Amino acid sequence: MSRYSALDLAALPDPSAIVALDFDAILEARLTELEAQLAEVFDAAKVAEVMALARNIAASPMRYLNEAAAARELYMENRINQAVRSVFLATATGDDLDQIGANRGVVRKVLDDSDADNPVMESDATFRARIQLVIEAWSPHGTEGSYVYWALDADDRVVDVAVYGPNHGLDPAIPPAEPKMVILSSEGDGTADADLLQAVYDNCTVDTRRPVADKLTVISATPVTYSVEAVLYVTSPEAASAVQDAAQAAVEAFAAGRIRIGRKLYRASLAAALNVSGVVDVDVISPAASVEVGPFEAAYCDSITITLQSITGGWRDV
Template sequence: MSRFAALDLTTLPAPDAIGVLDFDAILEARLAELDAHLAEIFEAPKVAEIMALARTIAASPMRYLTEAGAARELYVENRINEAVRSVFLATARGAALDQIGANRGVTRKVLDDSDPDTLVREGDEPFRARIQLVIEAWSPHGTEGSYVYWALDADDRVVDVAVYGPNHGLVPAIPPAEPKMVILSSEGDGTADAALIETVFRHCTVDTRRPVADKLTVISATPVPYAIEAVLHVTTPEAAATALAAAEAAVTAFVTNRIRIGRTLYRTSIAAALSVAGVMDVELIAPATDLEIGPFEAPYCTGTALSARSITGGWRDV
């Protein structure tokens, strides 16, 4: 997203109120409690007889009721965990995230309304990012985050925004009060056409959204094409198909997540994404070097070509 300092929600620890779900531990605790209660009523031999049924005879009513009670307790604990997650921006999903967005005046975008009965809405992750970013938009001083928020708000095709000013140390230097905005489109190779650039410019230059002295320039990111070609070394020919399918899905997700302005693309990151289950090693053929991305550029993957080669590891693969 933007280059300003923003809290990475994925690095936050889970709330202390979220408990660990463990059916066996719950069942054992209920059996221990049953044992204690029975000891208050019956003699030890009778208690042992009943507990033997509850612990070892799967078809006994005592065992069935204890397991059913443990399962219901597990469901309740999971429901509590979900309720706790629903109130935090970092962990809320679906309708809960809509409620958090509404509290900050942000609603989920409708990406496709061609069929009124099945509207295609904005996914949780981009929506979560906009909710987090909206606080920046409340500033009347033209912060970097504010420009990013309004650019993303301008059009659904805008997938990334970078805003540069005199403090970014670019060459040539950007003059004070003349911020330069770079936008990346979701269409084609990421190049924003003139109509999209104009839409973003008009949306961001309303006087209530930017300092009146700012002379904003909006340009398109320049795509830097690259292709991914790799040979995946797998343990057996039988594992090749499964590993290739998993690697294809992983590299697709990787490429999508790396559609960012001004972010270098490292070969090690691509190899790591391809190292799925069943892959012993990755021989990355292309790109041949790290892809250096300038402040006004964005990587664009033109295609992927993956193949598998089985290797023999001896007894270690048994």
């Protein structure tokens, strides 16, 4: 199966202008520079005396001054790093990301405005993905990315979109000019209701957004439900409560991140998510195998049961 895949911005290296922050290296460079400057004015004995204070006497004014100057230089380098990150789509956050979106005509969504003073806004990650996709939306030829963008733009409940055509090799095959769009909802088990499907269809079939020959079909993703049941083995009964909370949070985040159309859920990845700090071994009881997910389906976790069992590791755990 082939799907539209945007460039993975998270995999890009940092811009070369971003430097590593190292207070000790900055301090050492300042002390080296100080020593060189002193050597131009004073004899070697005087230079050694001053540098002994600057390098070795923690309470000396000379040491304090150099540490304070190094700290200020570190703050400045961090500020420069932040300024560099603020202008790139891959690294900008918050208001800086809003500015990049505005340059491309994309505005961050308000997800919940019931509290006028503290509205719930679209996350940086989701907003960044839409900004990246908007270039696809400028195409008048009905690319996958274009359909995905307008589907996401249609309603805040749309969390994932898949668009299939004749080149995706599905069985039965998708006829030419009859793309099929699959929608995953943020509500319930991910099933999109009729109102949401209609909203997406209406937003994607405006004459300026869809090739006139396309006969678009919009359907809901079908949930593939699974439950998580696992036994975690720990050697510290005293820390069991903290381990349980951390494991619960980790598996919830894992399950939420796998609510995607057509994405297989691997049992090994689930075990890795459960292996939080304090866990010695993980026994995943359910699911018994990796969860297969078809091109029109999405995995959905309907329950999580985590049991802790204490084991003795002997002197190695002392």
